[in-house]
Amino acid sequence: MRDRLAFLRRLHHYGDLVRVHIGPWRALVVTSAELTGEMLVADRVFDKGGYLFDRIRETGGNGLVSCPHRDHRRQRRLVQPAFHRDRLPGYLRMMSRQIDVVLAGWRDGETVDVRTDMQAITARTLLPRGLPPAVMEQMFTDMHVILAGVTWRAIVPKRLDRVPTPANRRYRRAQERLRAIVAGLVAEHRSRETDHDDLLSGLLSSYDPDGLTEDEIHDQVLTFLLAGTETTANVVSWALHLLAGHPDIERRLRAEAVEVVGDGEVTVADLSRLAVCRQVVLETMRLYPPVPFLTRLTTEDTELGGHPVPAGTTIAYSPYAVQRQAAHFPDPDDFRPGRWAEHADPLRPPRGPFLAFGGGARRCVGDVLGLAEATLMVSAIVRRWSLRPVPGPPVRPAVSLVLTPRALRMRLHAADPEGAAA
Numbered sequence: 001m002r003d004r005l006a007f008l009r010r011l012h013h014y015g016d017l018v019r020v021h022i023g024p025w026r027a028l029v030v031t032s033a034e035l036t037g038e039m040l041v042a043d044r045v046f047d048k049g050g051y052l053f054d055r056i057r058e059t060g061g062n063g064l065v066s067c068p069h070r071d072h073r074r075q076r077r078l079v080q081p082a083f084h085r086d087r088l089p090g091y092l093r094m095m096s097r098q099i100d101v102v103l104a105g106w107r108d109g110e111t112v113d114v115r116t117d118m119q120a121i122t123a124r125t126l127l128p129r130g131l132p133p134a135v136m137e138q139m140f141t142d143m144h145v146i147l148a149g150v151t152w153r154a155i156v157p158k159r160l161d162r163v164p165t166p167a168n169r170r171y172r173r174a175q176e177r178l179r180a181i182v183a184g185l186v187a188e189h190r191s192r193e194t195d196h197d198d199l200l201s202g203l204l205s206s207y208d209p210d211g212l213t214e215d216e217i218h219d220q221v222l223t224f225l226l227a228g229t230e231t232t233a234n235v236v237s238w239a240l241h242l243l244a245g246h247p248d249i250e251r252r253l254r255a256e257a258v259e260v261v262g263d264g265e266v267t268v269a270d271l272s273r274l275a276v277c278r279q280v281v282l283e284t285m286r287l288y289p290p291v292p293f294l295t296r297l298t299t300e301d302t303e304l305g306g307h308p309v310p311a312g313t314t315i316a317y318s319p320y321a322v323q324r325q326a327a328h329f330p331d332p333d334d335f336r337p338g339r340w341a342e343h344a345d346p347l348r349p350p351r352g353p354f355l356a357f358g359g360g361a362r363r364c365v366g367d368v369l370g371l372a373e374a375t376l377m378v379s380a381i382v383r384r385w386s387l388r389p390v391p392g393p394p395v396r397p398a399v400s401l402v403l404t405p406r407a408l409r410m411r412l413h414a415a416d417p418e419g420a421a422a
């Protein structure tokens with residue numbers, strides 16, 4: 001529990017499939033990329049479930065992330081139109097606008113809480129315009145309380161939920177408030193004549209009215225908020241942290257951003273030309289996958305890698321541990337964006353041992369969008385700003401359902417268009 005990431009990384013020395021006991025947890029951890037891939041593809045037998053998803057369901061209900069296999073194909077078909085490639089240009093325009101809104105508040109020499117500002121951008125691209133800032137801020141806090149608290153709750157007995165500790169009360173209040181906000185968002189969407197260009201409007205408009213029940217729509221909206229805001233925001237926050245330690249890469253990235261984007265908006269064609277930026281984003285996601293650890297539950301007696309696995313077994317997989325294995329990525333702790341030079345297509349994120357978006361039929365539905373948004377954000381920020389650490393303890397990852405840079409405060413320095421920081 002003291003250093004979960006180091007623990008996860010060590011496990012592959014014991015084998016491809018390792019039995020782990022933590023408190024009441026009894027789980028098998030898959031440590032090899034090949035076996036993880038095999039497990040993810042067999043999503044009927046290795047279904048969503050296990051300690052972690054039992055707790056995720058308490059908030060996300062039967063939404064796309066947590067629903068069991070029997071509901072999955074139907075749900076995925078219903079949400080897919082919101083992620084159709086034809087919608088990407090509109091999303092890119094809207095993302096550029098939201099990035100501009102948040103960056104317009106930045107001042108030279110000021111110190112910013114990077115994660116909060118990045119989350120403000122990613123939440124704005126999901127949410128309809130006109131949501132009062134106070135409601136939005138409350139949502140960020142509530143979402144963070146849930147994402148940070150869910151892993152802990154997964155390893156403590158459920159009966160402890162009823163103990164009125166401050167943490168339990170905070171968690172419950174966050175769940176209730178988020179449900180109420182989501183109900184308001186859905187009602188507001190229905191009362192509107194025209195479709196907005198944000199992702200939630202896209203999602204809600206794409207539903208055939210008979211396709212999902214009222215509860216499913218609420219679960220879906222909450223799921224998308226939880227799955228799509230902090231993940232991308234953390235990628236960009238980590239990227240800015242890593243770039244501060246690699247000024248040479250930052251300079252190349254700035255030159256590219258100035259050349260490709262200039263002052264205009266980014267198109268889908270521009271995305272392919274932001275090659276250095278995409279490599280930086282992918283390498284950041286390799287080192288700090290936003291979702292470091294997930295579980296499955298076997299629905300029948302089966303086997304994995306030749307080992308028998310009884311029905312009802314919790315199996316865990318870890319994008320973090322696999323992506324830090326030297327067998328797949330030489331010098332795995334080094335930040336080397338160049339290793340992604342072959343992955344030039346922004347519409348095809350890497351697969352194989354790159355597990356940051358999961359795999360199989362339950363692979364992230366927002367993979368292209370999340371990658372595009374992170375690329376846009378990093379290039380727009382670096383084009384105009386250099387962010388440097390403020391004095392203080394080294395930035396460390398906070399591990400929960402998401403991998404967050406703890407207390408990432410950075411000072412802003414305006415960059416000049418020639419590519420050098422002022």
Ligand code: HEM
Binds near residue numbers: 358370
């Ligand atoms: C860089 C950003 C992102 C990362 C790293 C990420 C990561 C992941 C991962 C690892 C999974 C698989 C979970 C599992 O195996 O149990 C997943 C699923 C999912 N993600 Fe993402 N995600 C990102 C962005 C987004 C965005 C922007 C959205 C939506 C707007 C989104 C919505 C979802 C949904 C709905 C699922 C469930 C898919 C299914 O089961 O069919 N994600 N994501």
